[in-house]
Amino acid sequence: LLFATGIAYGTIASGTLPVLWGFLIALFVASGTAILLDLDDQSIRRGLFGFNAALVGTALPTYLQWNGILAGYIALAAIVSVIVTLALTRFLGTWEVAPLTAPFVITSWFATQASYGLALLSGTSLLGPPRLPLGAPLALAGLTPDTFFQGLFRGISQVYFINNPFTGFIFLVALLVNSRISGSMAILGSLVGLFTGLAFGAPGATVLQNGLYGYNSVLGAIAILTFFPLAWKSVAIAAFEAIAAAVAWAALDNFLAPPGIPVFTSAFVITTWALLLARKDLRPLPSARLAQTLLGTHQQGDAERR
Amino acid sequence: LLFATGIAYGTIASGTLPVLWGFLIALFVASGTAILLDLDDQSIRRGLFGFNAALVGTALPTYLQWNGILAGYIALAAIVSVIVTLALTRFLGTWEVAPLTAPFVITSWFATQASYGLALLSGTSLLGPPRLPLGAPLALAGLTPDTFFQGLFRGISQVYFINNPFTGFIFLVALLVNSRISGSMAILGSLVGLFTGLAFGAPGATVLQNGLYGYNSVLGAIAILTFFPLAWKSVAIAAFEAIAAAVAWAALDNFLAPPGIPVFTSAFVITTWALLLARKDLRPLPSARLAQTLLGTHQQGDAERR
Amino acid sequence: LLFATGIAYGTIASGTLPVLWGFLIALFVASGTAILLDLDDQSIRRGLFGFNAALVGTALPTYLQWNGILAGYIALAAIVSVIVTLALTRFLGTWEVAPLTAPFVITSWFATQASYGLALLSGTSLLGPPRLPLGAPLALAGLTPDTFFQGLFRGISQVYFINNPFTGFIFLVALLVNSRISGSMAILGSLVGLFTGLAFGAPGATVLQNGLYGYNSVLGAIAILTFFPLAWKSVAIAAFEAIAAAVAWAALDNFLAPPGIPVFTSAFVITTWALLLARKDLRPLPSARLAQTLLGTHQQGDAERR
Numbered sequence: 001l002l003f004a005t006g007i008a009y010g011t012i013a014s015g016t017l018p019v020l021w022g023f024l025i026a027l028f029v030a031s032g033t034a035i036l037l038d039l040d041d042q043s044i045r046r047g048l049f050g051f052n053a054a055l056v057g058t059a060l061p062t063y064l065q066w067n068g069i070l071a072g073y074i075a076l077a078a079i080v081s082v083i084v085t086l087a088l089t090r091f092l093g094t095w096e097v098a099p100l101t102a103p104f105v106i107t108s109w110f111a112t113q114a115s116y117g118l119a120l121l122s123g124t125s126l127l128g129p130p131r132l133p134l135g136a137p138l139a140l141a142g143l144t145p146d147t148f149f150q151g152l153f154r155g156i157s158q159v160y161f162i163n164n165p166f167t168g169f170i171f172l173v174a175l176l177v178n179s180r181i182s183g184s185m186a187i188l189g190s191l192v193g194l195f196t197g198l199a200f201g202a203p204g205a206t207v208l209q210n211g212l213y214g215y216n217s218v219l220g221a222i223a224i225l226t227f228f229p230l231a232w233k234s235v236a237i238a239a240f241e242a243i244a245a246a247v248a249w250a251a252l253d254n255f256l257a258p259p260g261i262p263v264f265t266s267a268f269v270i271t272t273w274a275l276l277l278a279r280k281d282l283r284p285l286p287s288a289r290l291a292q293t294l295l296g297t298h299q300q301g302d303a304e305r306r
Numbered sequence: 307l308l309f310a311t312g313i314a315y316g317t318i319a320s321g322t323l324p325v326l327w328g329f330l331i332a333l334f335v336a337s338g339t340a341i342l343l344d345l346d347d348q349s350i351r352r353g354l355f356g357f358n359a360a361l362v363g364t365a366l367p368t369y370l371q372w373n374g375i376l377a378g379y380i381a382l383a384a385i386v387s388v389i390v391t392l393a394l395t396r397f398l399g400t401w402e403v404a405p406l407t408a409p410f411v412i413t414s415w416f417a418t419q420a421s422y423g424l425a426l427l428s429g430t431s432l433l434g435p436p437r438l439p440l441g442a443p444l445a446l447a448g449l450t451p452d453t454f455f456q457g458l459f460r461g462i463s464q465v466y467f468i469n470n471p472f473t474g475f476i477f478l479v480a481l482l483v484n485s486r487i488s489g490s491m492a493i494l495g496s497l498v499g500l501f502t503g504l505a506f507g508a509p510g511a512t513v514l515q516n517g518l519y520g521y522n523s524v525l526g527a528i529a530i531l532t533f534f535p536l537a538w539k540s541v542a543i544a545a546f547e548a549i550a551a552a553v554a555w556a557a558l559d560n561f562l563a564p565p566g567i568p569v570f571t572s573a574f575v576i577t578t579w580a581l582l583l584a585r586k587d588l589r590p591l592p593s594a595r596l597a598q599t600l601l602g603t604h605q606q607g608d609a610e611r612r
Numbered sequence: 613l614l615f616a617t618g619i620a621y622g623t624i625a626s627g628t629l630p631v632l633w634g635f636l637i638a639l640f641v642a643s644g645t646a647i648l649l650d651l652d653d654q655s656i657r658r659g660l661f662g663f664n665a666a667l668v669g670t671a672l673p674t675y676l677q678w679n680g681i682l683a684g685y686i687a688l689a690a691i692v693s694v695i696v697t698l699a700l701t702r703f704l705g706t707w708e709v710a711p712l713t714a715p716f717v718i719t720s721w722f723a724t725q726a727s728y729g730l731a732l733l734s735g736t737s738l739l740g741p742p743r744l745p746l747g748a749p750l751a752l753a754g755l756t757p758d759t760f761f762q763g764l765f766r767g768i769s770q771v772y773f774i775n776n777p778f779t780g781f782i783f784l785v786a787l788l789v790n791s792r793i794s795g796s797m798a799i800l801g802s803l804v805g806l807f808t809g810l811a812f813g814a815p816g817a818t819v820l821q822n823g824l825y826g827y828n829s830v831l832g833a834i835a836i837l838t839f840f841p842l843a844w845k846s847v848a849i850a851a852f853e854a855i856a857a858a859v860a861w862a863a864l865d866n867f868l869a870p871p872g873i874p875v876f877t878s879a880f881v882i883t884t885w886a887l888l889l890a891r892k893d894l895r896p897l898p899s900a901r902l903a904q905t906l907l908g909t910h911q912q913g914d915a916e917r918r
Contacts, residue, residue: 037588069506080550086584094400094706114556116439120507123441130438130564132742133728133872135735200681201732244692250726258564258742258870260439278698282649343894375812386856392890400706420862422745426813429747436744436870564870566745 018066019058019161022074026057029078037082048099049085053078055104055160055265056111062161063112063127063262069120073111081107097276100223105264113261130260136203143204148194155190155214159265163210181230185221185238192242193217193249202250216249216268217242223272228279237275237282244271324372325364325467328380332363335384343388354405355391359384361410361466361571362417368467369418369433369568375426379417387413403582406529411570419567436566442509449510454500461496461520465571469516487536491527491544498548499523499555508556522555522574523548529578534585543581543588550577630678631670631773634686638669641690649694660711661697665690667716667772667877668723674773675724675739675874681732685723693719709888712835717876725873742872748815755816760806767802767826771877775822793842797833797850804854805829805861814862828861828880829854835884840891849887849894856883 030053056077064070081103088099088106115121116130153168160171176183190211197213198204207213220241228234248267256263275282336359362383370376387409394405394412421427422436459474466477482489496517503519504510513519526547534540554573562569581588642665668689676682693715700711700718727733728742765780772783788795802823809825810816819825832853840846860879868875887894 073506076549076553079546083580083584086587087580088583090401090583090586095702110554110557113439113558113561114506114553116560117442117513117556118503118506118508119442120505128439130440132438132744132870133725133740134742136729136731197730199732200685200726200730202730207729240691243688244695247688247726248722250729251722252725254728255725255871255873258438259561261561274695274699277700277702278695280702281698379812382855382859385852389886389890392893393886394889396707396889396892416860416863419745419864419867420812420859422866423748423819423862424809424812424814425748426811434745436746438744564744565867567867 016061018061018070021066021071022057022061023054024057025071025074026053026078026081029053029075030082033079033082048089049082052085052099052101052103052107053081055101056081056107058161059104059108059262059264060111063108063124064115065122065124067120073121077107077111080110092273095277097273098227100269100272101219101265102269105266105269108264109261109266113259116260127262128260131257133254133257136201143198143208147204147209150209151194151211151214152187152190154209154211155193156186156211156218158211158215159218168211181225182222185225186218188235188239189218189221189242189245190214192221192239193246196243196246197250200247200250212253213246213249216245216263216265216271219265219268220245220272223268224275227276228282233282241271241275322367324367324376327372327377328363328367329360330363331377331380332359332384332387335359335381336388339385339388354395355388358391358405358407358409358413359387361407362387362413364467365410365414365568365570366417369414369430370421371428371430373426379427383413383417386416398579401583403579404533406575406578407525407571408575411572411575414570415567415572419565422566433568434566437563439560439563442507449504449514453510453515456515457500457517457520458493458496460515460517461499462492462517462524464517464521465524474517487531488528491531492524494541494545495524495527495548495551496520498527498545499552502549502552503556506553506556518559519552519555522551522569522571522577525571525574526551526578529574530581533582534588539588547577547581628673630673630682633678633683634669634673635666636669637683637686638665638690638693641665641687642694645691645694660701661694664697664711664713664715664719665693667713668693668719670773671716671720671874671876672723675720675736676727677734677736679732685733689719689723692722704885707889709885710839712881712884713831713877714881717878717881720876721873721878725871728872739874740872743869745866745869748813755810755820759816759821762821763806763823763826764799764802766821766823767805768798768823768830770823770827771830780823793837794834797837798830800847800851801830801833801854801857802826804833804851805858808855808858809862812859812862824865825858825861828857828875828877828883831877831880832857832884835880836887839888840894845894853883853887856886 027050030049034049057074060074060077061070064073084103084106085099088102092099112123112127115123115127150165153165153172154163155168156171157164157168162168172183172186175186193214193216194208194211196217197208202208202213221238224238224241225234228237245267248271249263252263252267252270333356336355340355363380366380366383367376370379390409390412391405394408398405418429418433421429421433456471459471459478460469461474462477463470463474468474478489478492481492499520499522500514500517502523503514508514508519527544530544530547531540534543551573554577555569558569558573558576639662642661646661669686672686672689673682676685696715696718697711700714704711724735724739727735727739762777765777765784766775767780768783769776769780774780784795784798787798805826805828806820806823808829809820814820814825833850836850836853837846840849857879860883861875864875864879864882
């Protein structure tokens, strides 16, 4: 529900109404599909179906121009995202690894890539154009403290394709209210992603400021503290994940340049899958002291039950 | 055997004799390899080996110019396709999913992609050239009822890389004689694929008319009714698969444009794998009434035994 | 240790000192990471961690220009390679298949691809530039016996990105001293890879002479005799693997041309994985006579214990 309100608010604030329609169509169709299929453990899974479908519904009107055909395309993509969620859950279940946002990424890759061959679905200025990778010029000149703050909060809003520092701030407050851990990890992820880009010479004024080095790291850091026990070692792993996700974004951004499709949250998915697969060997132990700091004494029990 | 006759007939009819040689070389070498390896459950598996190898042998002379070197290359590719079939059978066995035509797709991707670096193997006009994806222009002008009928039957013949509506009609009759279900699904798949392309604005005169939006949907619809029980829910899933395979073709056609290799039947393989992985959650129940309609009362028992 | 000495010697001989620094940084950081993580079966696994990390440390200064930032980038990549090794070991453990050098390939792909977006990390003349695949011209004119001998030994030195026939000869002697089987397989692999390229018309003076058709085949042939029992059938499989790895190199070299990243040893990894997955169906029996020829009567027991 929190995510729903966030997206609704964000899209209205950004004046991009098609994104709201896409979001609602996808959520409605995916829920309908889940009910029609009479899925077994509805209560558990439908959240995941809805979340990935909602992301598809938010992404497609961002990258493709709105028209009646796109509305039908989104409905179709929402059903596909439910099937992909079921398929990936079964595939990854072999290693007890979660699909994360991979159903959204895979469905949206196919949907945006296919649009190049379909005349009734045109890309917006954000899609492509397809190009061969070029070396980035060094652009430290444009870096100001403003770049830094913008990048920090836009890194959080970019999780929902919204390029707006104020929306990022609202999301962060909502996250902190909901869970002190997730909120802290969002700040950690966005900061670490931003500094990783800075350290290796990512273009400041355009890429860093828009939070593109942050959004995968935000998701990655939150996911690590969700799947690993609350411990300092897990925080270190989350920081490492934030670095890896930022570099992976740069790699995937260039790898997907020739076909001309967006990275979406694939950098987060791939790097987090690697850490989840390696989980048993990393095995961090829960830290009571960290739990106290972040959650307070009374909430400690909750944290351990996660 | 039916497929063999179909390909033999089709290639002779099209006057492309190299395709027939390629087909025979691949079938002969793959069978020899299977015997040499003394494969365990020969009777079951050799059909699969032969089928994928035959497709490789049919595809390579279609996309690469015929010469003595290509004959050796096809023999090599046929052995590779047997190994890939064994490897994928073991890999996918974890989820009780069949390799379908993936051994053919993977082997042919490597073989056609490598030809760009090998001077003695040149592509035909059908291979590449490598290019960055471009938006498709809207071309509704060229759409006539003729486009429609051509697309319907060419969609069936394209399963074997044959671009000929009459051959498609022959294949369809052969399929219907062999199995009323497979024949019906071939019509359903080709129709749904064609209309999916039409609905989203695929270029009519060139792409739709040549059945390129149909052949993956034909295979997909037939495969669904092979792996799912005979039920109305399965027919609905087959229709959905036909839509998904058509859009996936458009996506893969553009994704593989920069490296310059063909889609082959990868759109069918990927979308059907997703549905097979999700099979347990989709669980359609057999429908006695549908069985009666399609098979007649006496054949009903056969259908349920599938 | 032998590999370490080989790389140290090779880089000093080639006058490319950054490669030696990269090698040492990666080995040091990966060992430190393995100790910090207190990995369970240290004695067994640390060899694998170190080997893949060392390859990453050798590859990055070969493809990216040396500076202080790159030193930090290599340290980061070394940690990533440890995580990827753990993740792939768990993933592939399902089928009892080893990760081989895939952790190195995957880590180095991400690291080199990301450099296109990072201004402080510039490619050397060996990286890219990104381009669409072009047909290769036939260039038999440049083929001399010298091409042949150069290709044979450079094919062995290229395993460590060193393009030097004398270094290849030293490596071969070291391999033969260490294990007669591995040494023989290195010769077999380099020869078969070279002749495969020759047979299908690979550009002689540039590509074949530099051993690019050999290094994956060398690794593949050695790996087959490591994982399959010592038997004539295994030698035949190793020769087949050498052919497949050479063609796969040509395919991957063109497939990775648009994004502009190197093949590394991916051709070896993919083809060997296919054979390892199919291992049970290939099941060659150990040959006592071959063991005698290659190992002498007294060493036979060792070979069977492998």
